[in-house]
Each structure stands twice: as structure tokens, then as C-alpha cells.
Amino acid sequence: MDSLIRQIRQRVPMGSLDWNSAIENAFPSLEEQNLLLSEVTKCAKLNPFYAKHIIKNFVEKLERRQRDGDESGLDDALYEKLYELLPSKALDPTATDILGYTMKTSTENCKDDAVVWIRESPRLISGMGTTGMRTWEASLFLSQYLGMVLDGSSEKSGLSEESNRKIFESVRDDFVGKTVLELGCGTGFVGIYMLKRFGSQLKHLIFTDGDTQLIDRMSSNLNLNDLSVDSKKLQVRKLWWGEDDLPMQRVDTIVAADVTYDASVIPDLAEVLDEAMSQDNKVYGRVNVAYIAATIRNEVTIKTWEEYLEMGRQDKIWTWEIIESTKDPVCWKTSLQSTNQLDNIWYPVGVAEIRIYKISRVVERNMTIED
Ligand SMILES: C[S@@+](CC[C@H](N)C(=O)[O-])C[C@H]1O[C@@H](n2cnc3c(N)ncnc32)[C@H](O)[C@@H]1O
Numbered sequence: 001m002d003s004l005i006r007q008i009r010q011r012v013p014m015g016s017l018d019w020n021s022a023i024e025n026a027f028p029s030l031e032e033q034n035l036l037l038s039e040v041t042k043c044a045k046l047n048p049f050y051a052k053h054i055i056k057n058f059v060e061k062l063e064r065r066q067r068d069g070d071e072s073g074l075d076d077a078l079y080e081k082l083y084e085l086l087p088s089k090a091l092d093p094t095a096t097d098i099l100g101y102t103m104k105t106s107t108e109n110c111k112d113d114a115v116v117w118i119r120e121s122p123r124l125i126s127g128m129g130t131t132g133m134r135t136w137e138a139s140l141f142l143s144q145y146l147g148m149v150l151d152g153s154s155e156k157s158g159l160s161e162e163s164n165r166k167i168f169e170s171v172r173d174d175f176v177g178k179t180v181l182e183l184g185c186g187t188g189f190v191g192i193y194m195l196k197r198f199g200s201q202l203k204h205l206i207f208t209d210g211d212t213q214l215i216d217r218m219s220s221n222l223n224l225n226d227l228s229v230d231s232k233k234l235q236v237r238k239l240w241w242g243e244d245d246l247p248m249q250r251v252d253t254i255v256a257a258d259v260t261y262d263a264s265v266i267p268d269l270a271e272v273l274d275e276a277m278s279q280d281n282k283v284y285g286r287v288n289v290a291y292i293a294a295t296i297r298n299e300v301t302i303k304t305w306e307e308y309l310e311m312g313r314q315d316k317i318w319t320w321e322i323i324e325s326t327k328d329p330v331c332w333k334t335s336l337q338s339t340n341q342l343d344n345i346w347y348p349v350g351v352a353e354i355r356i357y358k359i360s361r362v363v364e365r366n367m368t369i370e371d
Helices: 002-009 030-046 048-067 076-085 137-150 153-157 162-175 189-198 212-224 263-278 299-314
Strands: 097-103 114-120 179-183 204-209 234-238 253-257 289-295 318-325 354-361
Touching: 002 030, 030 048, 030 076, 048 076, 097 137, 097 189, 114 189, 114 212, 137 153, 137 162, 137 189, 137 253, 137 289, 137 354, 162 289, 179 189, 189 204, 189 253, 204 212, 212 234, 253 263, 263 289, 263 299, 263 354, 299 318, 299 354
Parallel strands: 179 204, 179 253, 204 234, 253 289
Antiparallel strands: 097 114, 289 354, 318 354
16 A cells, blocks of 8 residues: 555556555555545646546445455545546646656665656647657666666676676766766756766766757756756756757766657757767867667667767767667566566556667777866
């Protein structure tokens, strides 16, 4: 029951609420029913449709138990709430909700959870001129990967092959004590997770997106996570690839998720990476590495992306490799197919493959990594 209450509080996708195991052993006491009612009442303020779904499921499951002979009582207040919520309809796609994403990295220790709170339009694929009004699965996957590597649980749960260990070590080096810039941050999920969970390990984090509405919304998502735009640890700025300049400061590492969603945006994305890694800026130095999570929705789009990566490799600007994929995850023991989840990330079944590309700047012989 506790975990159910937690899931409701964190507003996870409805399909993943684990009703059966929550009420399997004992009929919830009146006190527990009351707790559920109070959580549902809080949820209903933002998303009455979601609240209706929860309470309806709960009542139906318990009524079934009563029919099977359980004589425990159901609080009338639950029926009253359900009756009140019955007319509620699914949120308009542009409406916002606040979602709590539980990002657990260590498989053994529940206290490791970090909940990232995001106000977003979860049902909006594209609208108001951007695709960044909701959090995309590539953001969750990239964050979970970086989280597992940074807290060392990748070694515990992944394969212990030497080559993998080397990759994990190099990923750690790219983040610890480094300034990180996120491209196309959308709701800001990746950066917020990194700051919340590993803020003390990072030097600085710069959130960027080309869309000014998203940039304006960032302060509210930062506040939901006890972070502030005024913090010295972070910056939020508009960066439209190929149009706005990169920040005039040293950036070591770029991260981005689901920014390769359409072939039309790839040339500008490649241009900004090229600028970051090849521009001879003696004052600020060059970006060393980029971690880009891409969802493989369309083979043609991904071919275009990889062709651009190849061009950069041939021009000796960078090398690139795929370091992780949901298809054959190195970092996770469990597989998507068997659990419908990649450990603790919850995805709808059938989400397309997500890959993490690592793009490393070629360091010429007479240069150091600091150049
Ligand atoms: C599919 S969304 C991904 C958002 C977020 N990274 C996530 O995974 O949830 C793509 C993001 O890239 C941004 N974007 C698209 N084209 C851009 C460009 N040319 N310059 C800067 N940002 C761009 C959009 O505004 C949007 O926020």
C-alpha cells in the first residue's frame, strides 16, 4: 500500500500502478483508505481524470474482494469522491500536469531514489511551435544511464567486461568537475536530474533550448525541484542552433536527448556540435565530448544523423560510437522485453529503440584536452 501511495503521489503513468500487489495481502484499513483519499484529492486539483481513474480502480478491486468473501468495509468517502470525479474528462493535450519521475539507480537501495518533478503537457507531441512541452523517453534513458554510471551502480548491475568498465570510467571523467551544456533541453529533465542527483559532482550546468517559451518555463521546473535560476551552479539560456552563439565560457561536455527527431533539424544540430568541437577559441577552449540520446523512430532520420556523424569523423573533428541502447543494454541486467521497464524507468510497451551516441573530439597530437 505504501508503494501505491508513493506512486500516486509521483503521478506515474496509470498503467504501471501496481494495484494487485498493493492490496494482495490485506484489505487496506480505514486509515489507509483515508490516506489514499487524501492523495487522490491532491491529484484531482491538477488532473481530476487521473484521480478518477485511481479511485475507480481502487474501489473496483476492493469490491471484487468483498464479493469473494472479504468482509472488510470500504469508506463511503471514497464513493463520494468517485461520484464527484465521474464527469471529469482527460486533460486537453495542451493542459499541464506535474509529473514526478522516480529515478532509482541502485537496484538494492531504495533510499537512492531521486524524484524529478516536471510541469509539462504529457499528452502533447508537438504544439505551440515545439516538441519540447513534454518529457521524452530519451531524456529518461540518458539520465538513468548517466545516473548509474556516476553512482557506480553500472558496474554492479552491468557486465563486468573490461571494455565496459573503461567506458564507464571515461563517462565519469566527462562529468565530474566539468561544465555541462544541455542542447534542446525541453522541460529540462536531464539537467534537473543531473543537478539534483549529482550537483555536487558537476562544476556547472547550462540549460539551453531554441524555444523561448520553454526557456521561460524553466524557472518553474527548477523551483519544483528546489533549484533556482539564480543559483551559481546553473544557467538557463536560449540557444537556437546555427543562430545563437555558444556561451562565452568553457564548456567541457554536451548532453542532449531526442534532438534528432526529424531529418530537417540534423544539419543545424551537427553545425552546433562542429562549432563547439572545432572552433579555435583560445580563451574558452573546445567542447571535448557530447552524449546524445536518440530515439530510432525512423530509419531514414537516423541514417541522416549517422551520415553527419560520419562527415565529422572524416573531417577529423570527432569520433563517434554507440555506447548504450535499449535493445541490448550494457548497463542493465533486466531487459525491456521481460519487464516492460528498463529497471526503474517506466516506458510504455513498444517504445522505439533508444541509443546513446558518444561523440568525442579528436585531440590533435600537439594539443591537450584543455585546448
Ligand atoms: C523532442 S524535443 C526533446 C526535448 C527534451 N530534450 C526531451 O528529451 O524531453 C526536441 C527539443 O529540441 C528543441 N529544438 C529543436 N530544434 C532546435 C533548434 N534548431 N535549436 C535549438 N533547439 C531546438 C525543441 O525546442 C525541443 O525542446
